[in-house]
Amino acid sequence: MKQVSLFVFVCLFLLKGLNAQTTIQRDPEIEKMVTAISSDSLKAYILKMVSFGTRHTMSTVSDPKQGIGAAREWVVAKFKEFAKQSNGRMTAFVDTTTLQPDGRRISKPVNLGNAMAILKGTNPADQRIFLISGHLDSRVTDVLNATSEAPGANDDASGVAAVLECARIMSQYEFSATIIFVAVSGEEQGLLGANFMAGKAKDQNWMIEAVLNNDIMGSNNSSETNIINNTKVRVFSEGLPAYELDKAAANIRNLGLENDGKSRQLARYVKEIGERYVDNLEVVMVYRNDRFLRGGDHTSFIQKGFAAVRITEMNENFHHQHQDLKNR
Numbered sequence: 001m002k003q004v005s006l007f008v009f010v011c012l013f014l015l016k017g018l019n020a021q022t023t024i025q026r027d028p029e030i031e032k033m034v035t036a037i038s039s040d041s042l043k044a045y046i047l048k049m050v051s052f053g054t055r056h057t058m059s060t061v062s063d064p065k066q067g068i069g070a071a072r073e074w075v076v077a078k079f080k081e082f083a084k085q086s087n088g089r090m091t092a093f094v095d096t097t098t099l100q101p102d103g104r105r106i107s108k109p110v111n112l113g114n115a116m117a118i119l120k121g122t123n124p125a126d127q128r129i130f131l132i133s134g135h136l137d138s139r140v141t142d143v144l145n146a147t148s149e150a151p152g153a154n155d156d157a158s159g160v161a162a163v164l165e166c167a168r169i170m171s172q173y174e175f176s177a178t179i180i181f182v183a184v185s186g187e188e189q190g191l192l193g194a195n196f197m198a199g200k201a202k203d204q205n206w207m208i209e210a211v212l213n214n215d216i217m218g219s220n221n222s223s224e225t226n227i228i229n230n231t232k233v234r235v236f237s238e239g240l241p242a243y244e245l246d247k248a249a250a251n252i253r254n255l256g257l258e259n260d261g262k263s264r265q266l267a268r269y270v271k272e273i274g275e276r277y278v279d280n281l282e283v284v285m286v287y288r289n290d291r292f293l294r295g296g297d298h299t300s301f302i303q304k305g306f307a308a309v310r311i312t313e314m315n316e317n318f319h320h321q322h323q324d325l326k327n328r
């Protein structure tokens with residue numbers, strides 16, 4: 001009798017173990033794309049971006065080797081190189097506008113340019129656009145200093161490297177909807193490049209389904225604890241919508257939608273899919289639009305009513321951001 005009950009117990013234990021197993025269903029094509037991501041490529045992109053000295057928004061656009069002009073031309077050249085494998089579906093260019101001094105963070109007329117690549121969807125009836133962004137510009141302590149060395153390896157060459165690597169791999173595949181890869185400028189001067197692009201998207205009725213903004217992704221040692229964590233990434237999403245909140249507020253309250261805005265839903269999707277396809281990765285949902293008193297380019301898009309999230313490393317090192325170079 002004792003042996004029988006032990007047998008039953010073992011059976012139940014095994015069954016429970018089997019039930020507890022989770023089968024991860026992965027689309028083989030997406031899996032292939034994720035496997036193709038190369039840390040060597042990412043590192044090479046970042047080193048190249050650092051080599052431009054500064055990528056300040058007001059830095060030179062005529063020097064072929066230094067400044068934001070050379071940097072954006074290099075990003076577009078990479079996009080064009082990748083476009084060769086897209087059967088003519090991907091095109092790349094610098095989308096420029098002229099900004100006048102604003103008495104704040106722009107002190108002279110500036111030729112601002114977003115480096116963009118558009119990978120056309122294969123289904124003409126599918127008007128959706130997915131945007132993958134990072135910011136190319138960098139800065140030192142003085143936000144108006146356009147000449148001092150400002151490598152911005154983490155903020156935000158790391159995000160642009162992610163955009164480039166997505167473009168390199170995804171341009172080899174077909175998607176029903178259109179995907180835009182963009183390295184915007186002017187982030188440090190007040191989200192100027194993102195504002196320019198989001199304004200155009202709103203005016204021209206682009207059907208932007210999602211904006212995935214990558215800003216500061218290099219996996220730092222935290223300035224407070226020195227902890228490095230490269231197994232977690234944060235995704236920030238707004239709670240109450242920035243766009244027409246006054247019109248939407250009653251409905252949000254009546255239906256209890258405080259946690260169900262489109263950016264929050266997008267963040268949930270990022271978590272579910274990110275963790276499904278990348279082993280040992282935890283996507284940590286942060287229930288706010290951005291870090292305390294900090295901003296990023298996704299904000300320009302939520303202000304126009306689009307779903308947009310910010311993806312950022314787990315631990316930031318504030319000694320590595322927005323400051324003059326030091327030997328430490």
Ligand SMILES: [Zn+2]
Pocket residue numbers: 135155156187215216
């Ligand atoms: Zn940044």
